[in-house]
Amino acid sequence: MVDATRALLDELMGRERNVPLDKRTGKSLKFSDPEVCKYALAGLCPYGLFKNTRSDLGLCKFELHAEDLQFEALQKEWEAVSERDKAKYGYERDLLELLTQLARDMDRKIVRQKERAEQDNRPRALSADDREKLDAIKAKEVVALEKSEALAEEGDVDGSQLFATQAEAFAQQHAELLKSLSAPERVMTVCEICGVFMQQLDNSDPKRKARAEEDHLQGKQYLGWKAIRDTLAAMQERMRSAPAEPLPPPPRERSRERDRERDREYDRHSHRSSRDRERDRSYRERDRGYGGSESGGRYDRGANYERERDRDYRRR
Ligand SMILES: [Zn+2]
Numbered sequence: 001m002v003d004a005t006r007a008l009l010d011e012l013m014g015r016e017r018n019v020p021l022d023k024r025t026g027k028s029l030k031f032s033d034p035e036v037c038k039y040a041l042a043g044l045c046p047y048g049l050f051k052n053t054r055s056d057l058g059l060c061k062f063e064l065h066a067e068d069l070q071f072e073a074l075q076k077e078w079e080a081v082s083e084r085d086k087a088k089y090g091y092e093r094d095l096l097e098l099l100t101q102l103a104r105d106m107d108r109k110i111v112r113q114k115e116r117a118e119q120d121n122r123p124r125a126l127s128a129d130d131r132e133k134l135d136a137i138k139a140k141e142v143v144a145l146e147k148s149e150a151l152a153e154e155g156d157v158d159g160s161q162l163f164a165t166q167a168e169a170f171a172q173q174h175a176e177l178l179k180s181l182s183a184p185e186r187v188m189t190v191c192e193i194c195g196v197f198m199q200q201l202d203n204s205d206p207k208r209k210a211r212a213e214e215d216h217l218q219g220k221q222y223l224g225w226k227a228i229r230d231t232l233a234a235m236q237e238r239m240r241s242a243p244a245e246p247l248p249p250p251p252r253e254r255s256r257e258r259d260r261e262r263d264r265e266y267d268r269h270s271h272r273s274s275r276d277r278e279r280d281r282s283y284r285e286r287d288r289g290y291g292g293s294e295s296g297g298r299y300d301r302g303a304n305y306e307r308e309r310d311r312d313y314r315r316r
C-alpha cells in the first residue's frame, strides 16, 4: 500500500486496525519502538535522500519516517528526553557514525572522480596537419625576425621595428593556435559536495551556464549530500562545544596529588640533557634529507626514486 494511504488509515483507525481484536495491545507507538527510524529522530535519515539516483543507499532498516503522520509526535517525545538520557539511547552516536562513514566514502569517491577528470582534461595530441600549420606560422616569425635584425644592422631603425612587431604578431598567432588545437574537447569538474561529474561551461552562454549550475544545486544528489555534510558538521560542532558528561570536580586531596604529578612530569620533559637535544636535532636533519657528513644520502635517493616513478608513469 502506498505509504501515505497507510499512514492515513493508521491515523483514522489506529495502527492496530489489522490486528485481531483480542490481540490488540491498545498501546500507541513510542519513539523507541523498533519500527521508528532512529536516524530520523536524531536529525536525518540518509536513506530517503537519494531514491532513484546514483547515490541511492537502498532501504532504511527502520520503516517509520517523517512521512508517517505519527512521526511528529514521536519526534517531540524524543526531543523532550534529557541530554543525559538521549546519550544512553545512543541514537545520535549511531547517526554520527553512519554520516561520518558516508561522508568519508563520498570524499574518497571525489578524489577518484577528480583523477578521472584530470585524465579527460589533458591537452589533446597534435595531428600532423596541426603541426604543419603551426610550423608554417613559426617559419614566418623566424623570417620576420631575421629581416628585423638585418635592417637594424643597416641602421634602418624604423624598418627593423616594423618587422619586429610583425614577428611578435606571428608568435602570438602561433601561441593561440596551439592553445586551441590542443585544448581538450570539454573540461570536466567534480562537485566537492556530491562527487557528480560536471562539464565546465565557459562564459560564452551565461544563461545556459547559470541554468546548469542552478539545476545541479537543486538536484537530489547535491541536496542530499549537502544535508548529510551539514548535519554531520552541526553534530560535531555540538559535541565540541558541549561535552556530554561534565566531570565531577576532583576531591581536594586528589587534585593536589595530581598537581605534584604534573610538576614531576614537567621536570622530566624540560630539563633534558644537551646531549638529548643534540640527538633530536640530528634525527630531524636526517629526516629532512640533509645527509650531513654522509653526502648523497636519502635526499638523492629520493630524487632518483621520483624520476624512476615518473618514467614508469609515462611508459604506461
Ligand atoms: Zn531511516
Ligand SMILES: [Zn+2]
Pocket (backbone or CB within 6 Å): 191, 192, 193, 194, 195, 196, 216, 221, 222
Ligand atoms: Zn554536487
